[in-house]
Amino acid sequence: MKSLAELQALRDEMKTKIGVRKDGGHRMRVVVGMATCGIAAGARPVFAAFIKEIETRKLTDVVVAQTGCIGICQFEPVVEIYGEGGEKTTYVYVTPEKVPRIVAQHVVNGTPVVEYTIGANAK
Amino acid sequence: MVRSHILVCGGTGCHSSGSDKLYTLFESELAAAGLGDEVKVIKTGCFGLCALGPVVVVYPEGAFYSQVGAEDVKEIVTEHLLKGRLVKRLLYTETVAEDTILSLDSTDFYRKQKRVALQNCGVIDPEDINEYVAYDGYMALAKVLTEMKPEDVVAEILNSGLRGRGGGGFPTGTKWKFAAAQPAGEKYVCCNADEGDPGAFMDRSVLEGDPHCILEAMAIAGYAIGASHGYIYVRAEYPIAVKRLRIAIAQARETGLLGGNILGSGFDFDVDIRLGAGAFVCGEETALLNSIEGRRGDPRPRPPFPAVKGLFGKPTIINNVETLANIPRIILNGADWFAAMGTEKSKGTKVFALGGKINHTGLVEIPMGTTLREIIEEIGGGIPDGKKFKAVQTGGPSGGCIPAQHLDIPVDYDNLTAIGSIMGSGGMIVMDEDNCMVDIAKFFLEFTVDESCGKCTPCRVGIRRMLEILEKITAGQAVPEDLDTLEGLCYFIKENALCGLGQTAPNPVLSTLRYFRDEYDAHVREKRCPAGVCKKLLSYTIDPEKCRGCTLCARNCPTNAISGELKKPHVIDTAKCIKCGACIDSCKFAAIYRR
Ligand SMILES: Cc1cc2nc3c(=O)[nH]c(=O)nc-3n(C[C@H](O)[C@H](O)[C@H](O)COP(=O)(O)O)c2cc1C
Ligand code: SF4
Numbered sequence: 001m002k003s004l005a006e007l008q009a010l011r012d013e014m015k016t017k018i019g020v021r022k023d024g025g026h027r028m029r030v031v032v033g034m035a036t037c038g039i040a041a042g043a044r045p046v047f048a049a050f051i052k053e054i055e056t057r058k059l060t061d062v063v064v065a066q067t068g069c070i071g072i073c074q075f076e077p078v079v080e081i082y083g084e085g086g087e088k089t090t091y092v093y094v095t096p097e098k099v100p101r102i103v104a105q106h107v108v109n110g111t112p113v114v115e116y117t118i119g120a121n122a123k
Numbered sequence: 124m125v126r127s128h129i130l131v132c133g134g135t136g137c138h139s140s141g142s143d144k145l146y147t148l149f150e151s152e153l154a155a156a157g158l159g160d161e162v163k164v165i166k167t168g169c170f171g172l173c174a175l176g177p178v179v180v181v182y183p184e185g186a187f188y189s190q191v192g193a194e195d196v197k198e199i200v201t202e203h204l205l206k207g208r209l210v211k212r213l214l215y216t217e218t219v220a221e222d223t224i225l226s227l228d229s230t231d232f233y234r235k236q237k238r239v240a241l242q243n244c245g246v247i248d249p250e251d252i253n254e255y256v257a258y259d260g261y262m263a264l265a266k267v268l269t270e271m272k273p274e275d276v277v278a279e280i281l282n283s284g285l286r287g288r289g290g291g292g293f294p295t296g297t298k299w300k301f302a303a304a305q306p307a308g309e310k311y312v313c314c315n316a317d318e319g320d321p322g323a324f325m326d327r328s329v330l331e332g333d334p335h336c337i338l339e340a341m342a343i344a345g346y347a348i349g350a351s352h353g354y355i356y357v358r359a360e361y362p363i364a365v366k367r368l369r370i371a372i373a374q375a376r377e378t379g380l381l382g383g384n385i386l387g388s389g390f391d392f393d394v395d396i397r398l399g400a401g402a403f404v405c406g407e408e409t410a411l412l413n414s415i416e417g418r419r420g421d422p423r424p425r426p427p428f429p430a431v432k433g434l435f436g437k438p439t440i441i442n443n444v445e446t447l448a449n450i451p452r453i454i455l456n457g458a459d460w461f462a463a464m465g466t467e468k469s470k471g472t473k474v475f476a477l478g479g480k481i482n483h484t485g486l487v488e489i490p491m492g493t494t495l496r497e498i499i500e501e502i503g504g505g506i507p508d509g510k511k512f513k514a515v516q517t518g519g520p521s522g523g524c525i526p527a528q529h530l531d532i533p534v535d536y537d538n539l540t541a542i543g544s545i546m547g548s549g550g551m552i553v554m555d556e557d558n559c560m561v562d563i564a565k566f567f568l569e570f571t572v573d574e575s576c577g578k579c580t581p582c583r584v585g586i587r588r589m590l591e592i593l594e595k596i597t598a599g600q601a602v603p604e605d606l607d608t609l610e611g612l613c614y615f616i617k618e619n620a621l622c623g624l625g626q627t628a629p630n631p632v633l634s635t636l637r638y639f640r641d642e643y644d645a646h647v648r649e650k651r652c653p654a655g656v657c658k659k660l661l662s663y664t665i666d667p668e669k670c671r672g673c674t675l676c677a678r679n680c681p682t683n684a685i686s687g688e689l690k691k692p693h694v695i696d697t698a699k700c701i702k703c704g705a706c707i708d709s710c711k712f713a714a715i716y717r718r
Contacts, residue, residue, distance in 0.1 A: 001378050007256065007261060
């Protein structure tokens with residue numbers, strides 16, 4: 001390494017790789033239900049798609065976590081997104097294909113994708 | 124794609140309670156569960172809560188698992204990592220709330236701490252330079268090389284108010300300024316990692332948890348004073364620290380952050396390690412220089428000070444590990460940021476190794492000005508088994524014992540000196556009613572007598588005479604005049620010894636004489652040890668009223684000192700008794716007393 005610019009580039013690249021290790025201070029939390037029901041319904045690829053999308057966009061202030069059964073097994077895979085103030089949006093029947101749009105529209109721009117939420121699907 | 128990190132503490136405390144095995148077990152269990160690619164296991168430095176080790180933290184949840192055993196690994200993997208369910212029974216109890224985990228920062232142990240020197244310990248993988256870089260590692264060096272002149276660096280450290288953490292408390296900026304003012308030419312930067320005080324492990328933890336910050340700081344110091352070579356003097360008894368330093372140096376050289384023309388600036392700097400053989404006196408800076416040069420580790424008279432004539436006769440600065448750990452953070456955050464922490468004359472934070480009769484044995488870093496009471500009662504969790512606090516010892520063999528009446532003073536260099544102790548390098552040993560203060564003073568003096576290099580008479584002969592008097596006192600053979608002789612010797616040695624070892628060796632005696640004179644008097648005049656520690660002053664007796672004549676004590680006595688008929692009161696022959704206490708432990712009727 002021969003310059004400050006190279007050091008900065010390495011730092012920025014590494015920062016995204018250790019983003020999960022932050023105690024609090026995340027702008028948003030994406031939580032994927034990964035109990036038996038979720039995994040059976042395909043939560044694992046959804047989870048992977050979120051991680052990949054967050055990583056490529058270098059969203060270091062967003063954390064993707066898994067949780068146990070959320071209790072609405074008929075809607076799995078279920079994903080909950082928590083905002084800074086703790087407000088929660090619940091997405092249901094999530095597939096890897098839906099993930100880029102959720103990330104672009106909700107996580108980055110702050111507008112939930114209403115048609116994928118539980119409100120639009122529970123009727 | 125990594126979604127979760129498992130941090131396993133690799134500090135010496137957790138290492139010795141088996142954290143190495145956990146690390147490999149996690150890897151194999153993860154592989155078996157098919158999670159090898161998603162979950163990364165990282166060995167970090169010390170988290171501080173050594174009493175609860177081995178410590179494992181799982182992110183992104185930040186779940187803090189304590190006292191994790193080999194048998195728990197599988198459960199953490201299948202429950203937490205596979206199914207997303209916390210293993211509540213292993214969580215550090217203070218972090219468990221109704222349905223979430225609370226941040227570690229909210230626990231009593233961490234709430235009042237402020238991590239500056241330890242900021243990366245327990246956070247990064249110390250064997251991976253990239254992780255250090257991710258937390259702005261080497262950015263301070265880059266800033267110095269690209270934006271600051273050497274005199275700006277010295278000024279920044281001066282303005283921060285940083286004082287040496289190795290015990291002396293000398294202003295670091297002033298030391299650097301002296302060395303920088305010497306004519307250009309060969310100069311050296313030395314890191315003192317000899318840490319020999321009994322009970323101290325602050326520096327070891329920094330080296331084990333964040334070795335790169337020391338290399339970065341030494342390079343910054345080199346730039347500031349015009350040196351291009353540095354030595355780390357570290358004791359060979361710290362194998363993990365030495366190994367991680369070696370890895371760090373190799374990685375820094377490979378990346379070009381040590382070596383020639385660093386970051387294209389034209390500045391050269393490299394670091395070598397010298398291993399110490401574990402003599403306490405080699406931590407004294409001039410003895411340390413002799414030792415690096417390959418001579419016997421004896422102190423040299425000062426002046427000339429090392430900043431003028433140090434290693435190989437060249438201008439040299441010697442700084443303690445913790446002092447150096449603060450440097451990159453001061454450069455990045457500014458002198459004002461640092462000076463905003465602490466008291467008027469002691470800025471920043473101080474790391475202490477908490478030990479002795481305290482619930483949370485471990486490593487804590489507090490802003491200067493925190494009171495001893497906050498450290499012991501809140502952060503340290505108080506004294507175990509409901510016992511009563513008696514004293515806290517700071518500064519190791521050079522320091523003193525502080526009694527309960529001074530617990531509310533804010534900790535800083537000047538306050539601790541004013542009450543007869545010293546800040547020292549950060550050992551803090553808590554004592555309760557079961558500790559005998561004369562015995563404690565004797566313990567430290569035995570240490571200094573052993574470690575005295577013998578070069579000057581006041582120390583070689585004087586502290587040995589002091590120890591002999593203490594041995595007389597604890598054996599019940601002293602007369603009141605001995606206390607006066609003892610005190611006189613203390614002052615004489617303080618004034619006449621050549622180096623800091625001898626000059627400070629009387630401190631443990633002086634401070635206990637000052638605050639616990641009654642205990643000395645009890646030993647000397649009444650031939651009694653109030654805490655029941657000094658064996659030669661104890662006697663064991665059986666209460667004939669309570670004794671049922673069960674013969675249990677007689678059968679347990681290793682010297683057959685107890686006699687008596689079955690169902691009749693027994694007696695102890697004090698001539699045969701070796702005061703081991705086995706009889707007290709065996710008696711079911713509490714009929715035996717120790718006085
Ligand atoms: C007997 C003796 C032992 C010492 N041991 C150490 C030690 O282990 N580590 C240390 O940093 N300083 C030790 N010191 C203090 C050093 O002489 C020196 O003051 C210190 O390394 C300077 O660095 P600082 O200004 O950053 O504290 C010791 C001093 C004496 C007299
Ligand atoms: S004071 Fe003690 S350790 Fe120091 S030079 Fe004299 S004999 Fe050696």
